[in-house]
Amino acid sequence: MSKNIVSLENIAVSFDGEKVLNNISLDIKDKEFVTLLGPSGCGKTTTLRTIGGFITPDSGSVKFDGKDITSLPPYKRNVNTVFQRYALFPHLNVFENIAFGLKVKKFSDKEIQRRVGEMLELVNLKGFEKRSTDRLSGGQQQRVAIARALVNEPKVLLLDEPLGALDLKLRKEMQIELKRMQQRLEITFVYVTHDQEEALTMSDTVVVMKDGDILQVGSPVDIYNEPKNAFVADFIGESNILSGLMVKDLLVEISGKRFECVDTGFGENVGVDVVIRPEDIKLTDEKDAELSGVVQSVTFKGVHYEMVIETYDHNWLVHSTKAAEPGSTVGITFDPYDIHIMNKMK
Amino acid sequence: MKKLISTPYLLWMAVFIIVPLIMVAYFAVTTADGAFTFDNLAAVSQYANIFVRSIYLAAIATVICLVIAYPLVMILARIDVSFQSTVLMIVMLPMWMNFLLRTYAWMTLLGNNGLINMLFGLFGLGPFRMLNTQGAVVLGMVYNYLPFMILPLYNVIVKIDKSVIDAAHDLGCNNAGTFVKVILPLSVPGVMSGITMVFVPAISTFIISRMLGGGSNLLIGDLIEMQFLGNSYNPNLGAAISLVLMVIILLIMTLLNQFDDDEDRVLM
Amino acid sequence: MKKCLSKLYLALVMLFLYAPIFVLIVFSFNTTKSRSVMSGFTFDWYVKLFHNELILSSLWNTIIVAVIASLGATILGAAAAVGISGMKRLPKTIVMQGTNIPIMNPEIVTGVSLMLLFVFFMARMNLEMGFVTLIIAHITFDVPYVILNVIPRFRQMDPNLYEAAQDLGCNGVSAFFKVVLPEIMPGIISGFLMSFTFSLDDFVVSYFTSGTTQTLPITIYSMTRRKVSPEINALSTIIFLVVVAVLVINNVIERRNLRKRGVVR
Numbered sequence: 033m034s035k036n037i038v039s040l041e042n043i044a045v046s047f048d049g050e051k052v053l054n055n056i057s058l059d060i061k062d063k064e065f066v067t068l069l070g071p072s073g074c075g076k077t078t079t080l081r082t083i084g085g086f087i088t089p090d091s092g093s094v095k096f097d098g099k100d101i102t103s104l105p106p107y108k109r110n111v112n113t114v115f116q117r118y119a120l121f122p123h124l125n126v127f128e129n130i131a132f133g134l135k136v137k138k139f140s141d142k143e144i145q146r147r148v149g150e151m152l153e154l155v156n157l158k159g160f161e162k163r164s165t166d167r168l169s170g171g172q173q174q175r176v177a178i179a180r181a182l183v184n185e186p187k188v189l190l191l192d193e194p195l196g197a198l199d200l201k202l203r204k205e206m207q208i209e210l211k212r213m214q215q216r217l218e219i220t221f222v223y224v225t226h227d228q229e230e231a232l233t234m235s236d237t238v239v240v241m242k243d244g245d246i247l248q249v250g251s252p253v254d255i256y257n258e259p260k261n262a263f264v265a266d267f268i269g270e271s272n273i274l275s276g277l278m279v280k281d282l283l284v285e286i287s288g289k290r291f292e293c294v295d296t297g298f299g300e301n302v303g304v305d306v307v308i309r310p311e312d313i314k315l316t317d318e319k320d321a322e323l324s325g326v327v328q329s330v331t332f333k334g335v336h337y338e339m340v341i342e343t344y345d346h347n348w349l350v351h352s353t354k355a356a357e358p359g360s361t362v363g364i365t366f367d368p369y370d371i372h373i374m375n376k377m378k
Numbered sequence: 379m380k381k382l383i384s385t386p387y388l389l390w391m392a393v394f395i396i397v398p399l400i401m402v403a404y405f406a407v408t409t410a411d412g413a414f415t416f417d418n419l420a421a422v423s424q425y426a427n428i429f430v431r432s433i434y435l436a437a438i439a440t441v442i443c444l445v446i447a448y449p450l451v452m453i454l455a456r457i458d459v460s461f462q463s464t465v466l467m468i469v470m471l472p473m474w475m476n477f478l479l480r481t482y483a484w485m486t487l488l489g490n491n492g493l494i495n496m497l498f499g500l501f502g503l504g505p506f507r508m509l510n511t512q513g514a515v516v517l518g519m520v521y522n523y524l525p526f527m528i529l530p531l532y533n534v535i536v537k538i539d540k541s542v543i544d545a546a547h548d549l550g551c552n553n554a555g556t557f558v559k560v561i562l563p564l565s566v567p568g569v570m571s572g573i574t575m576v577f578v579p580a581i582s583t584f585i586i587s588r589m590l591g592g593g594s595n596l597l598i599g600d601l602i603e604m605q606f607l608g609n610s611y612n613p614n615l616g617a618a619i620s621l622v623l624m625v626i627i628l629l630i631m632t633l634l635n636q637f638d639d640d641e642d643r644v645l646m
Numbered sequence: 647m648k649k650c651l652s653k654l655y656l657a658l659v660m661l662f663l664y665a666p667i668f669v670l671i672v673f674s675f676n677t678t679k680s681r682s683v684m685s686g687f688t689f690d691w692y693v694k695l696f697h698n699e700l701i702l703s704s705l706w707n708t709i710i711v712a713v714i715a716s717l718g719a720t721i722l723g724a725a726a727a728v729g730i731s732g733m734k735r736l737p738k739t740i741v742m743q744g745t746n747i748p749i750m751n752p753e754i755v756t757g758v759s760l761m762l763l764f765v766f767f768m769a770r771m772n773l774e775m776g777f778v779t780l781i782i783a784h785i786t787f788d789v790p791y792v793i794l795n796v797i798p799r800f801r802q803m804d805p806n807l808y809e810a811a812q813d814l815g816c817n818g819v820s821a822f823f824k825v826v827l828p829e830i831m832p833g834i835i836s837g838f839l840m841s842f843t844f845s846l847d848d849f850v851v852s853y854f855t856s857g858t859t860q861t862l863p864i865t866i867y868s869m870t871r872r873k874v875s876p877e878i879n880a881l882s883t884i885i886f887l888v889v890v891a892v893l894v895i896n897n898v899i900e901r902r903n904l905r906k907r908g909v910v911r
Contacts (some may be wrong), residue, residue, distance in 0.1 A: 059399035084548060085547075086544055086547070087546075105547065105552070106544070106547040106548050107547045107548070107549075107551055107552050107555075111548075111550055112549065113544070113545070113548045114543045115544065115545055116541070117539075117541060119539060119541035119542045119544065119545040120542075120545075121542060121546075121560060121564075122542075123563045123564055132546070132549050132559070133550050136550040136559070137550055156418070180545075180549070181548070181549075184549065184550070198469075244437060314617065348449060382729070383726075383727065384725060384726040384727075384729025384730055384741075385727045385729070386722060386725065386726075387722050387723065387725065387726030387729075387793075388741070390722060390785075390786070390789070391741075391744050391745065391789075392786075394763070394783075394786040395744060395747050395748060395786060396744065397763060398756075398759035398762060398763040399747070399759055401759060401762045401763055401766060402755070402759045402762060405762055405835055416738035426779070440668060446659065449655060450655065450656070450659050451653045453656055456652075462865075463897075464897070465656075467893060467897060469659070469660070469663065470659070471889065471890065472663045472664065472667060473884060474843070474889040474893065475882070475886055475889055476847055476849075476862075476863060476882075476885060477847065477849060477863075478849060478863055478866045478867055478870060479670070479866060479881070479882045479885065480666065480667070480869045481666060481870075482670075482866075482878060482882070483670045483882070484671065485870070486669070486670070486673070486681040487665075487666055487669060487681075488714065491679050491681065491682055492682055493669055493681060493682045495682070496682035496683070512870065513834060518812060519668070521662070521663075524663075540910060550768070574750075577751055578750070579752065581752070581754065582752030582753070582754045583754075584754065585849070585850075585867070589870060599754050599791065601804060602754055602755075602758060603754070604855060606758050607853070607854065613758075613765075617758070617762065620754070620755050620758055620759070623755065624751065624752075624754065624755060627752065
């Protein structure tokens, strides 16, 4: 296993008496692509800014490569940031923006020329050196911001919702490009986003946050398949979340019906949340299923149809490549391993 | 119809802005009888020392205003936002007081038996001659025009994106480096407007020099005033001096604009 | 440490800005004409001030000129702004350059250029400068401020607004009054207020264009030229208090409006 490059230990931050981070701890491994994911106000940007040094935590410590850097100002840290709205210097052109950090560190002109040139090539902006930054498209500004940070060869690159201002197509392209850059440069990326799809496609590790707490840390596959609670399940993808009763190990009761499942260790007759992904549900004839309902709506989504099936106590979201007839009654089935049981959220 | 609605103003502008300026030019190159001459413009050279003094004193006052205003604005911009407008209002409030009364206030303070000399007297010093000196004129300029430096500077500095400053720190600049490399260059348009707004009234004033400078520190403004309403009535010479003053200001502003490639100026 | 230094600096600048004014105010209550020693407390100078015919009549002149000039400038300027905002690029640039002249030019040049115009033409008609020339001069230096306050409103306005009103059944004129005018109204009002205060306060241009008509600043100027009179101190105190009152009221209203909007949204 590779070593930890950044460690946050019991970090607490509050603004104007309002807690923004509640004693969170997080280890970030070297050369990893880590995404902090959560809704706005969950503390993900605050976490990033704490690593960058723009926020000094009220308590707890930040370690970098094993050394405590909690009180080190940003300009002495070996990390660089790609800011949300890029924060390019409006009085400098593309070359000068990218060269800024190198000039501060008093590199020779030749070295600056060479490294900025390399960066321009990396981000596909050769020939734009003299261009003023306000005459670049959003995507180009984004690339300058990335180059400006990467040219300093930081061990960790912090990215604060860098793709938020781009349109969908450009965003998809940049996602792939960023991932490729990270693998080629072999440095750690800490990436903040509220877009779960982005988090799942790009990351090695996803950190799901809510209200200043870390809810779950894991690989995208783990987080998707084994969400720790109903919030994570709901945030990470569309889900059917139902209240259920764990009768005993391997048996759960949903909507008054009992189903076999694969989970154990919750105890007997304990209230739980049950999550079933819409794509794991199969529609059958109503005679062949425990549960049945009326098809409320059918929407074509390109690859699949999205349907809402109303049973007597729940509206089920179902994804299927075959469309059912709206208004007809259908049966709902799912396999035991597609039933995800989790403790009720406090 | 939409086009016609601005016609009254266009006529007004032509008659009361453009024509008077043409008349200044016309008077500058004619004699009292209306004959063409370059004598007036040539005569302006007699007053070269007054021009030099005006430019010199106005330049000093402008620099002092900049030196006082810049740190003040940096402090203002860092104050809690809810207080900021109130503090700014308090700073700007004296500007709303009549210009003559503000200058008069200094007249009474600086006099030989004024309050400042009395305070010196308590320590056995003075009295110093402060009124009717060049220093008093510069002081009067700084006092009256300081708000014109503060306002445009404030408008520019308060709008500097906080994340740009974060970015400079992120790329290795300490506070001093950030100031020199980011804040200062970004405030250039504000500095330029401030300089214009202080320098132009300072170089053309005749009240400050008359009230605080006595008779011995004449400025261009005094010279012009004397040709129109003073003892040495000569509107042709006065027009010539005004014309030269406008050209000088235009030249200095063009020179300053070389430093400021930004197109949009920040007035008010 | 750094905070203390900032506060000290702020305090020093405030002292510089306010000390002269407060000295004026304090000595307006002095029984003697001394400018350095308080010998006793009196309201005499205020009583004298209110019996000074010249000051009262020039105050009256100032107010009349300011009201007429700022109203005239507002109508002229608002109409001009409507026209200018619809102009093509080149004529617009030319007109705006002309509009900027009175703002950029030294006041004294504006003053003497108008004086030359008035003297030149009126001498031929055996007329003298006075109230009318004063008002014309004030309108001339006021209009640019109205225009500069109204034009940005047009730029901020949604260009489809006017069309939306027409789409909903307004003809051109009523669309203007129902939709465009309310949008530019804040600019018109602030332009009017700016004109009004500039007119109240103007000395230099008035000095050259007023003939024998006296406005308050001109009277103040002639008072400062003569021997020291604590009446000026009394006048300064009153003007200062009026300024403070106006700014405080203005601030309170602004804050209340902000809060109201905060509630509605």
